Amino acid sequence: MQNVLLQPEKGIFLDSVTSTNTVIKGKEFPHGTWIVAEEQTAGRGRKDRTWEVFGEESLIFSGKIGLENFDAGPGLSLFIGTAVCKTILSVYPELTREIKIKWPNDLYRGNKKVAGILIESEIEGSFMTLIIGVGLNLYGKNESIPNHLTDAGFLNTNPNRAGKKNEILEKLVPFLNESILLWKDPEGRKKELILLNELLLWKGQSVRYKENGQLQTGILEGLSENGSLILKTPSGTRLDFIDSPEDFHSLN
Secondary structure, X not given: OOOEOOOHHHEEEEXXXXXXXXXXXXXXXXXXXXXXXXXXXXXXXXXXXXXOOOOOEEEEEEEEEEEEOXXXXXXXXXXXXXXXXXXXXXXXXXXXXXXXXXXXXXXXXXXXXXXXXXXXXXXXXXXEEEEEEEEEEXXXXXXXXXXXXXXXXXOEOOHHHOXXXXXXXXXHHHHHHHHHHHHHOHHHHHHHXXXXXXXXXXXXXXXXXXXXXXXXXXXXXXXXXXXXXXXXXXXXOXXXXXXXXXXXXEOO
């Protein structure tokens, strides 16, 4: 089978769904299709966490890509993250110094989470179906954020800079396709990892995490060549994480 990236003309707009990732897995949606919903009632994040989108303007997006002999390693979600970053900064260039990627799949503006990414895959022989879900809190007032979401925020709180959803969406699809091509190309992957290290939240800072139920600390050094996370412990040992440590936070 041939590779099928997202097709700009294959967008479907829905009012309400359970989860855009769940819906687009249906056989009625061919590869290359993408879905945008105004509301989802059972949004999902990584490890079956609940994903909530709120505010006056948000983007709930899922795309379906088909790839032959594709290696979806631990850094793929980071490449999708850079695609979302590039999209945001092409519309809001004034946020260049504020948007960061929290390894492996969240975007932050300052110390507030403004976007989440969920990647799922299905493999049949040598062919992979890749589902890319993006939830983005575009615009709203901080007082509308639920009390239990202490680290959540909005990309934009200025009403004069609202109304950018269509522009964001128009640029997101080509940037997502580009991220897949960069991941497939060894040289492209190396160059993108340089950018990722610049965008990495808490790089060079002290962080805490749980290991076997015990709180641990370390310095976030950066990313390996495959996109895994490198932490340096107080004893000088370097740890390589391919999945997010539990209770992963900055100490700064």
